[in-house]
Amino acid sequence: MQIIFYIAALVAIVSTAMVITRKNAVHALLYLIVSLLAVSVIFFIMGAPFVAALEVIVYAGAIMILIIFAIMMLNLGQASEKREKEWLKPRTWIGPGILAAILLAELIYTLNSFSPSAHEQAIIDAKDVGMSLFSTYALGVELAAMMLMAGIVGAYHIGHEKQKEYHRYLQKEEKL
């Protein structure tokens, strides 16, 4: 199990690095999907099969496809690849890189100082997830539901008014 974890973690890290360094947006997104699948494998071997399945269905399956959908319509070409190249210069990434490195160092330090109890694992199935969602985390669920409702209302407001568009011949007739 441990070796599977390390392989999946390595795949996740390498593919995430590829996401950042790709210049073509669709290629970057494909690497992001691979990264999400690797994270899903990690969830699965940690004993959370339900979360692993949801990670694939929701993130890799639905959200990423919507993002690709949007990028397909943008028709990004040579110009955007050039701009991406500009952004990959050290001048751009060195500041955030240092900050992230500090956080990483802190994380490693804390992980080392608190001895983790990694062995007491239990498989969390769908029932346990549902129970805790509607008891301990009920407030979070309600808030998420409200946010989704706001999104739906907003989408309806944008979408419901049909713009009246006449064909150019009909427009001329109207002027007459």
Place this chain on the structure above:
Amino acid sequence: MSETWIHILIIVCVLLGMVTIAAGLIYVERRMLAVWQERYGPNRVGPFGIFQVMADMVKIFFKEDWIPGFVDRKVFIVAPTIIMITTLLSFAIVPFAPGIVVANLNVGILFFLAMSSLGAYTIVLAGWASNNKYSLIGGLRGAAQMISYEVFMGLSLMGVVILAGSFNMTDIVMAQKGMWNVVPQFIGFVIFFIAGLAETHRLPFDIPEAESELIAGFHSEYSGMKFGMFFVGEYLGITLVSAMTTVLFFGGWLGPSFLPPIVWFLIKMFAFILVFVLLRASLPRPRYDQLMSWGWKILLPLALLNLLVTGAIVLYNQ
């Protein structure tokens, strides 16, 4: 040790069996379409034209595999493999008979849903990588259609999950011993079947590849065996949806004991495959906006209502 070998044997049998059935469906479909439309269909190669599939396969393997110069090469090559991989992986959770299942996962249905949602990438990426406006439109239509119908597919299955109390496919079959799920979950069955049609983009819902408006949609630029992958992938999808309908709503391998369980399973599965072919022979293609509004305005509320009523009844009976 012998258990491991039996497991490997099951995996190989399922893999080869499903690919063979999917390839054989090419003949079945052409022949049955001909029967229903009063034509002859393929009847020259071998008795009743049975070897037509082999002739087609030999032809498609020897065709030049041409990659146009303007495509995004890597994505173009990856796209057709995705549908084969995801569909074949989905067969891992289908219980064909007691004990004959590749992976008895406790999140079986969710695995199926995950794989079918990943399958949408094949259309999107093929359409985008082809760098051709008809393919792109096909890809966009396919993405929108598959995302929307996945929602109803998932919701329509939840009624079955509530009745069985488990995501595990074997448990779901065993829960249907008294009565097949199609009786209490008839609405769920209808919605699942329609969503399955849209998910495999079969003829009434084949607008991503509508040949009369988009040439061949997302696979216009493909040739040789890469096109063959889309083709066989579609038939694999039909087999998968038929198998899932059998398992989830028609009692899987359950049946009177004068036939072995696997035979009952195959009979039910092939009946649904023939329904797929019959639908192709008889129904016209809806317009794109009709498909979308029909899905979101009718199927989604129906699926939610079905879920609500099923949950209420199960709670009331407890």
